Amino acid sequence: MSGNPFREGMLADSPTDPCALIIFGGTGDLARRKLFPCLMHLAREGRLSDKTVFLCVSRRPLDETSFRNDVIESARKFAPGSVPDEEFAKSFAARIFTVSDDTSFANLSKQLADLASLGGPRNHLFYLSIPPTGYAPTIHGLGQAGLANPQTGAWSRIIIEKPFGRDLKSARELNRAAAEVFQEEQIYRIDHYLGKETVQNILVLRLANTLFEPVWNHHYVDHVQITAAESLGVEERAQYYEESGALRDMIQNHLLQILAMIAMERPASLAAEAIRDEKRKVLEAVRPLEDISSLAVRAHYAAGAVTGKAVPGYLEENGVSKNSRTETFSALKLHIDNWRWTGVPFYLRTGKRLPKRVTEVAIVFRKVPHTVFAQSPVDKLDQNVLAIRIQPNEGISLKFEAKLPGHALHVRPVDMDFRYGTSFGGRISDAYERLMLDAMIGDQTLFARRDSVEEGWRIVQPVLNYWSSDKSEPLPQYVAGSWGPAEADAMLAADGRRWRKL
Numbered sequence: 160m161s162g163n164p165f166r167e168g169m170l171a172d173s174p175t176d177p178c179a180l181i182i183f184g185g186t187g188d189l190a191r192r193k194l195f196p197c198l199m200h201l202a203r204e205g206r207l208s209d210k211t212v213f214l215c216v217s218r219r220p221l222d223e224t225s226f227r228n229d230v231i232e233s234a235r236k237f238a239p240g241s242v243p244d245e246e247f248a249k250s251f252a253a254r255i256f257t258v259s260d261d262t263s264f265a266n267l268s269k270q271l272a273d274l275a276s277l278g279g280p281r282n283h284l285f286y287l288s289i290p291p292t293g294y295a296p297t298i299h300g301l302g303q304a305g306l307a308n309p310q311t312g313a314w315s316r317i318i319i320e321k322p323f324g325r326d327l328k329s330a331r332e333l334n335r336a337a338a339e340v341f342q343e344e345q346i347y348r349i350d351h352y353l354g355k356e357t358v359q360n361i362l363v364l365r366l367a368n369t370l371f372e373p374v375w376n377h378h379y380v381d382h383v384q385i386t387a388a389e390s391l392g393v394e395e396r397a398q399y400y401e402e403s404g405a406l407r408d409m410i411q412n413h414l415l416q417i418l419a420m421i422a423m424e425r426p427a428s429l430a431a432e433a434i435r436d437e438k439r440k441v442l443e444a445v446r447p448l449e450d451i452s453s454l455a456v457r458a459h460y461a462a463g464a465v466t467g468k469a470v471p472g473y474l475e476e477n478g479v480s481k482n483s484r485t486e487t488f489s490a491l492k493l494h495i496d497n498w499r500w501t502g503v504p505f506y507l508r509t510g511k512r513l514p515k516r517v518t519e520v521a522i523v524f525r526k527v528p529h530t531v532f533a534q535s536p537v538d539k540l541d542q543n544v545l546a547i548r549i550q551p552n553e554g555i556s557l558k559f560e561a562k563l564p565g566h567a568l569h570v571r572p573v574d575m576d577f578r579y580g581t582s583f584g585g586r587i588s589d590a591y592e593r594l595m596l597d598a599m600i601g602d603q604t605l606f607a608r609r610d611s612v613e614e615g616w617r618i619v620q621p622v623l624n625y626w627s628s629d630k631s632e633p634l635p636q637y638v639a640g641s642w643g644p645a646e647a648d649a650m651l652a653a654d655g656r657r658w659r660k661l
């Protein structure tokens with residue numbers, strides 16, 4: 160099926176093919192906090208076939224009844240609203256099955272065959288929500304058990320969670336391992352940012368409006384800022400985070416995927432491959448980073464206060480090594496060497512324990528070349544900014560100059576604001592709802608293709624190399640609750656620019 164992220168009418172509203180969704184790591188945090196609540200929303204909206212069932216594969220033996228109860232309780236806790244009443248809870252829970260021993264693929268294969276022989280689904284959607292060291296062995300095991308090859312008239316697909324590798328080499332190896340067992344059309348590499356409504360809207364903003372595309376280039380755009388700020392710290396994930404850090408955790412995937420949506424050329428159609436081709440091309444055009452010390456910043460948080468609450472520094476967090484050099488903040492300056500974006504820097508930043516949770520893309524336009532307003536010479540005028548608020552308070556605002564009411568002619572910046580809540584009302588569905596639904600439909604548009612994942616690693620690899628070899632100084636720090644280290648401000652100041660105040 161050709162992909163179309165803006166599916167209308169029947170396809171989006173009719174239930175998907177019946178399938179068995181087999182979740183490896185189904186007892187984990189992601190499954191309990193996100194995947195099951197999202198499946199519940201999909202079930203309530205009638206988007207799942209009544210025959211679709213969920214199989215949780217886990218290492219330790221599970222008691223099915225208590226696991227079912229646990230799933231429902233977790234959904235009530237983490238996603239209030241996903242379980243409307245007891246009747247729904249019961250019928251949803253009855254669709255959950257457990258399979259113990261995640262290394263016995265023959266056993267899994269038999270259970271799936273038994274299910275099909277009883278009239279259950281013959282389509283299989285595998286979901287790898289396990290530590291990444293388990294990806295290649297699980298893929299291999301599925302292949303050995305013949306589970307990658309669907310029966311005639313059925314399908315078999317696999318969703319692979321991030322992190323997809325920890326550097327270019329391991330990402331390539333994982334891609335190779337996956338390709339030995341599954342065809343690329345069967346592989347769904349998840350980047351949940353692509354499933355966010357506001358990220359999907361980037362294409363509509365650019366391609367369904369006359370206003371923006373003509374100025375979407377180096378003639379009019381001064382620079383672009385992409386920020387993903389979090390107020391949370393490392394929480395319970397120190398073990399994972401110590402191996403990852405902000406660059407791997409957020410920039411290599413989420414922020415570069417957003418950059419690709421912002422910067423890619425217009426696709427010839429909305430077919431999945433047309434969009435994914437353009438994303439690959441623009442990522443390929445990102446200039447290899449050379450003078451790393453002036454183009455990349457890293458730091459971790461020192462003790463401070465976030466929203467009025469005192470919080471420990473990163474090095475004092477449970478599970479973090481006292482001499483850790485893992486960054487919890489990272490900023491990059493990138494250039495895209497193509498016709499459209501020549502000379503336009505893209506500044507990316509992300510960090511934990513910043514003052515608030517906000518993800519935004521800001522297109523900052525060039526100043527007017529000349530003004531006739533004596534009180535407001537060009538250097539006093541603000542730049543126009545198109546700010547795409549990915550989350551929260553989803554929406555878009557346009558900052559432009561206006562005349563301050565009064566007899567004198569004073570110019571002031573004002574905002575024109577679109578808010579999802581005001582314009583559309585209702586609930587914005589979670590990215591995982593959209594992405595699981597798309598995998599069931601067979602639409603890969605909002606999933607990262609092999610080449611774009613590798614391009615993402617290609618872009619950050621020189622920074623990873625430089626940072627791992629540079630042990631000379633203590634890692635820069637920023638006070639928890641601030642907007643990051645002075646080095647990040649200095650990176651923009653060197654270009655005569657500032658990060659936006661969010």
Ligand code: BG6
Nearest residue numbers: 321351352389408409413518550
């Ligand atoms: C995940 C990262 O991919 O994205 C987390 O591993 C981060 O560290 C999370 O907190 C942020 O996602 P969201 O949707 O809350 O912005």
